Amino acid sequence: VLEVLDDDVSALQEEFVKTQASLQAILDDAACQQAFVERVPAEMDEARILIDELVSLRCTVKESYSSLLGFLHMKPLRSSEFCMLWDDLFLPGDLMVNKGKDDYFVPAFCCGEPFRLQHLQVLWGFPCQQISLGIEVDDAESEEE
Numbered sequence: 001v002l003e004v005l006d007d008d009v010s011a012l013q014e015e016f017v018k019t020q021a022s023l024q025a026i027l028d029d030a031a032c033q034q035a036f037v038e039r040v041p042a043e044m045d046e047a048r049i050l051i052d053e054l055v056s057l058r059c060t061v062k063e064s065y066s067s068l069l070g071f072l073h074m075k076p077l078r079s080s081e082f083c084m085l086w087d088d089l090f091l092p093g094d095l096m097v098n099k100g101k102d103d104y105f106v107p108a109f110c111c112g113e114p115f116r117l118q119h120l121q122v123l124w125g126f127p128c129q130q131i132s133l134g135i136e137v138d139d140a141e142s143e144e145e
Contacts, residue, residue: 002079
């Protein structure tokens with residue numbers, strides 16, 4: 001994921017440099033129309049600012065990701081592989097496949113929305129607990145009250 005974005009940002013930055021060189025060649029030509037000369041340089045300046053911000057953000061994200069891998073004492077690996085490690089840890093396919101709970105698991109884990117603690121509890125077969133004001137209460141205890 002990050003690696004693809006990294007390549008895309010680099011390509012965008014290179015394309016901008018080439019376009020800026022072409023623009024300068026056009027501006028050096030005295031036959032250019034005044035409207036073009038007035039409009040395009042301002043748009044190029046705006047594009048340069050946005051691309052510079054994107055490049056800066058990319059560098060920050062790459063440094064943060066590298067720092068995270070270092071914190072976890074992990075060798076460098078692609079971000080997509082890193083995400084799959086965590087996905088497989090918390091949502092192993094063996095717990096979901098052919099368990100007769102497709103009506104529950106598909107909406108909980110496959111709809112593009114964040115799942116909740118209760119979904120993980122059902123998946124892993126843990127007793128569901130209610131969390132209220134930071135205090136966990138077992139379902140059986142809450143029924144007795």
